[in-house]
Amino acid sequence: MQGAISFKQLTSGDKSLFYPNTIRTPFNGTKSSDSKRRSLSLSISAVSQNATNPEAQDALKRALAKKAVGLVKPGMVVGLGTGSTASLATEELGRLIRKGKLKDVVAVGANYQSRVLARQFGVKTVDLNDVNNIDIAFDGVDEVDLNKNLLKGGGAAHTMQKVVDSVAKECIILADQSKVVLQLGSTFPVPVEVLPSAISPVLRRLVTLGGVPEIRSALRKDGPVITDLGNMVVDVSFPNGIQNPSELEKNINMIPGVVENGIVSGVATTVLVAIQDGENVIVMNLEEFAEIISGRTGASSTS
Numbered sequence: 001m002q003g004a005i006s007f008k009q010l011t012s013g014d015k016s017l018f019y020p021n022t023i024r025t026p027f028n029g030t031k032s033s034d035s036k037r038r039s040l041s042l043s044i045s046a047v048s049q050n051a052t053n054p055e056a057q058d059a060l061k062r063a064l065a066k067k068a069v070g071l072v073k074p075g076m077v078v079g080l081g082t083g084s085t086a087s088l089a090t091e092e093l094g095r096l097i098r099k100g101k102l103k104d105v106v107a108v109g110a111n112y113q114s115r116v117l118a119r120q121f122g123v124k125t126v127d128l129n130d131v132n133n134i135d136i137a138f139d140g141v142d143e144v145d146l147n148k149n150l151l152k153g154g155g156a157a158h159t160m161q162k163v164v165d166s167v168a169k170e171c172i173i174l175a176d177q178s179k180v181v182l183q184l185g186s187t188f189p190v191p192v193e194v195l196p197s198a199i200s201p202v203l204r205r206l207v208t209l210g211g212v213p214e215i216r217s218a219l220r221k222d223g224p225v226i227t228d229l230g231n232m233v234v235d236v237s238f239p240n241g242i243q244n245p246s247e248l249e250k251n252i253n254m255i256p257g258v259v260e261n262g263i264v265s266g267v268a269t270t271v272l273v274a275i276q277d278g279e280n281v282i283v284m285n286l287e288e289f290a291e292i293i294s295g296r297t298g299a300s301s302t303s
């Protein structure tokens with residue numbers, strides 16, 4: 001089959017990674033772009049070996065942060081997500097503001113930690129309820145599929161992240177290559193924020209949706225994780241896979257007592273994917289990444 005790829009599932013610790021393993025046929029296109037793409041495809045295969053290396057992953061996240069913050073213009077209201085990748089974007093935003101390159105920029109932090117970080121890096125924060133709109137939002141992701149469906153909530157912050165991301169005119173999702181999956185739920189369960197007083201009936205209803213729910217436990221506290229909003233988090237795995245993310249997102253949110261779940265469909269306007277090409281880090285749009293791994297023509301990097 002022309003352009004066929006094979007995907008190999010790696011397991012590292014508790015996290016399985018899908019990555020394009022081999023591209024069996026050459027890309028179409030001009031000779032020079034052909035060889036460029038072929039060498040890139042080889043390195044995509046190679047970077048998978050580095051995907052679990054924290055230093056390599058950090059370099060990918062920094063490149064994403066830089067690329068994303070390059071889209072901010074003076075006077076904008078910026079939404080800030082949570083997690084290590086979004087934090088690097090906040091750091092980069094602060095750097096440009098302090099250098100005087102981005103005047104009159106204010107930020108809406110999706111949660112407590114993103115507001116603390118913003119202040120730490122010299123980014124002025126405002127309350128979501130005090131702005132009419134958000135121009136651009138940056139957020140990380142635990143998984144993203146090739147249709148820009150997201151899985152979030154690894155940091156139990158997905159409820160307000162979803163609010164901020166969906167208010168923003170441009171929602172830019174920052175994904176290092178390890179985050180791209182063929183099907184949501186491949187490497188992470190679906191986090192569901194639940195009112196503590198409704199936990200038992202919600203657990204029963206999640207089972208009827210085909211899920212295997214587990215209350216998330218705190219690491220350095222006895223008992224469950226309690227979110228910024230005072231709720232519990234249930235991590236739900238779906239052994240039969242998630243065929244229709246947007247339908248599952250709606251069905252979970254229909255359960256009384258559920259505050260919000262970590263599937264986010266139809267919100268991301270742009271997904272930036274970072275890969276390592278030998279010594280270089282390359283950032284490209286998800287569409288370009290998808291073209292490369294499907295062996296179609298027209299893929300090129302954006303940096």
Ligand SMILES: O=C(CO)[C@H](O)[C@H](O)COP(=O)(O)O
Pocket residue numbers: 081082083084085086139140141142151152153154155156157158161
């Ligand atoms: O959804 C989130 C937190 O609830 C994060 O965006 C997600 O967990 C990704 O985090 P990181 O950038 O550290 O990999």
